Amino acid sequence: MSRTTPHTPWARVAAIGVGLAVLVGVLVTAFSWPSLTSEVQDIPVAIVGPDAAVTALETALDEKVPGAFDFSTVDDRDAAVSAIETREVYGAIVVGQTPEVLVASAASPAVSQVLTGLATPLQTQLQTVADVQAAAAGGTAPTVTVEVTDVVPLVDADPRGTGLVAAAFPLVLGGMIGGIIITVAIVGVWRRVVALAVYVVAAGFAATAILQGWFGVLPGDYLVNSLAYVLAFAAIGAPIVGFASVVGRAGVALGPVAFLLFANPISSAAAPVQFLPEPWGAIGQWFPPGAAATLVRDVAYFPQADATFPWLVLAGWTLGGLLLALLGHFRQAGGATRGAIEEAVEAEHAAHPDAEIAPVAS
DSSP states (O other): OOOOOOOOHHHHHHHHHHHHHHHHHHHHHHHHHHHHHHOOOEEEEEEOOOOOHHHHHHHHHHHHSSSSSSEEEEEEEHHHHHHHTTTTTTEEEOOOOOOOOETTTTTEEEEEHHTTTTHHHHHHHHHHHHHHHHHHHOOOOOOOEEEESSSSSTTTTTTSHHHHHTHHHHHHHHHHHHHHHHHHHOOOOOHHHHHHHHHHHHHHHHHIIIIIIIIIOOOHHHHHHHHHHHHHHHHHHHHHHHHHHHHHHHGGGIIIIIIIIIIIIGGGGSSSSSSSSSSSSHHTSHHHHHHHHHHHHHHHHOOSOOOOOOOOHHHHHHHHHHHHHHHGGGSSSOOOHHHHHHHHHHHHHOOOSSSOOOOOOO
């Protein structure tokens, strides 16, 4: 008598189809929402010059582009440059005898482009003021020229910053893949922790070698850049390993849900934090993708900036994941596949044939 192969129930077929469609909708929403809702707003910019000129410029810019800039007055050009190099502001406007627009394309090419676009209208405005003052005095006004200076430019190999931005997604994906594979393929908490340590160190130094040594899109100190990538991979991989050690296979979903669908779109890797609707830009900096993107940019281009916060965020996620892994030591096989569990049992039996091996919870 022929044997009939069982088929999946129609109800489950329909449920899977609808579920996949919903997943696609979530993916489209997650990755499209930041770019569609992003707008130029609250850009921190320093301004230098006489009080009257500064007030007039702030008023004129606020009328032209309401809410686009968050101005802070500094004493002189040197103070403005220092504020840019420490990432307190994205750029500066200098008015006075030598007007100038200071930008930092390494901080954000988008903001740099916005500030560069101010040079021409600023020059026109200053020239008009100079003409009026010269006419009142019965003289001829000098020609006003507004220079644009890139205080912290991008490297020649990555003039538009696309390489640095493109590297942000593989960083998230790499941390997820490492955590997931270690979880499903290795049985034993300490073995997972050791495997994770080996992985993140090797991946961090390899990623930096490729980006800095091969592609040349990453400037700065190779060791410091590598440590930033090591901690970034660990901050994503460790929570996956730790959560799976505690709750089992469901913990593997932490990576795709928390880091890929939620945190990555609000990481501000491609645009300033201020461009996202409040408070999502700030929230994104508390998660590994956002903290990692900020940290890599800081240590590579802005060594004078205070990068304490992203270092602490990544260290906190790493430590939290490791603590969860240790708490799950009673569930040695949590999240592992049946094949990995069987392989571990066989290896243990081969090493200790006379020992009684307790079944491992899956």
